[in-house]
Amino acid sequence: MITDNFKKNFGDINFFGKQLRIALRNCGMINPEDIYDYIYNACGYEALAKALSDMKPSEIVEEIKKSGLRGRGGAGFPTGLKWEFTAKEQNFEKYVVCNADEGDPGAFMDRSVIEGDPHSVIEGMLIGGYAVGASKGIIYIRAEYPLAVERLYKAFAAARKEGFLGENILGSKFNFDIEIRLGAGAFVCGEETALINSIEGKRGMPRPRPPFPAANGVFGKPTLVNNVETWANIAAIIIEGYQWFSNIGTEKSKGTKVFALAGKIKNTGLVEVPMGTTLREIVYGIGGGIPNGKKFKSVQTGGPSGGCLTEKFLDTKIDYESLAAAGSIMGSGGMIIIDEDSCMVNLAKYFIEFTQSESCGKCVPCREGTKRMLEILERITSGEGREGDIEKLERLGNVIKQASLCGLGQSAPNPVLSTIKNFRNEYEEHIKLKKCRANACEKLVNYYVTDKCVGCGACKRVCPAGAIEGSLKAKHKVDLARCIKCGRCYKTCKFGAVKKDSGILEIMQ
């Protein structure tokens, strides 16, 4: 079995033993710069040889369709259908594209796959090219991943030398080669039509669909676009067969999904689990729970397009449908764990700030809407929230979702809408009581000195604004009018005498 190698080597560790690695089967197992390691130790190019020897292109499409594999870039469109649409197009020139424009903050699955196992992506694309009748492949990867790009170039050179890329591959009549296009790091270029524009040398802006890329893609030719993780699954499916793959996962979502586990969690890292695993198993099982005895507050999936789920959703089984039903999305696989020290309003502001600056500006709802949402959130987090702001955010969010052209705008309000849904009381506290319960919103937080103060003067010395008063060996005092809320006194005090709190002044001094 193709997944056994990893299990044999790493299965004794809690963190890895609970995972099932298909897309990441060779990551950390082989030398990514040595094609012979891949060929000899990782069943390398066996799937390609099997496809070229024993299968017709239509049979491969059928195999992928039956496997139930869905797009791992986030939207979850059935991969086999996409292949079928592209294969049906009558055109002597077609393109196969690998979307490696991984832009979500905190996600690094695609980078790890390419850096750890570049040949499995190349092999997947070769099989895809053979199945849909394409002879040109393009990997669209961001320039921020120089090592991944370098390894891809090395892998291409080795594959060409061994006859896996080029003409008459493995003695067959199939010709295929791959080139790289570097992206400049715009988030919107992960959207497939914007990505196609960018490949063509135009500005990375989405196009209306239809026509879909399967009919009218790169330079007007039929184009098959799949994500890195999707491509990494292909060879495994061809070798092991669709039955094996479709037995893993839930009814509608088959196989495994890689998540980049980050945030306030003991074991951060890459996690590949079968679909249908619960969030609780990931957070407390593989992730090992929240460090420093803090309380779990929320889990954010899907990056800037996803939502924040609370504790009551922890038993949600991970698949495309149930995550959507819970108010988040699968997305490309970022998973950020949030503990009680984080402010949900601030978090929503962070994500809107991201999508607002990454909006390409083509359509009004996204360009203007995210800007207005950001303004409202900035007001709320700086203590100037007004009655009716929450309702305004909800209305704006819904309009942006419905009226935007591409996935960026359609999903940009998700972090705000889901935090309003699940943490409405925090928004209300910010607006009505000027209180941030996590003490994370700088402008709402006030510092004060308690009776524990021994009068050592350490806080006074580090205060850049001269806002701390008090003579030596006497209790000090923070002058709130002069305080710039940098928090240095709080960090400096060895006696835990400096406290911070927010809300309408109740306890201050």
Place this chain on the structure above:
Amino acid sequence: MTSPKEILQFKKEKAKEILESKGFFRPKRVYVGLATCEIAAGSQSIMDIFQSETGNMSDVFVSAKGCAGRCNLEPTVEIVEEGKETVKYVSVNEEKARQIIEKHLKKGEIISEWVVK
């Protein structure tokens, strides 16, 4: 006409020969993580140490690998010996790397407190 499968079989045999000539089948195989994340954690200097200090050891083969996804414990080093459980050292630094060479590779003592559970 030879089928693609047969050609691949031929290439596989060739791959084995090439790996053999590189020393891949030596009794002890050391994998050092060299992905962007591992390098950021300092694995390049560890790789250099392993390469230079095991250069004259005929039973050790040192290889790079990608990242297995254990972010908070990087840099990671694995030692694979045929028939034995793979030993996985984590949070390796230069000092630890030298000790691993001295104790594990030369004397066969596993330094269990640096091994991940």
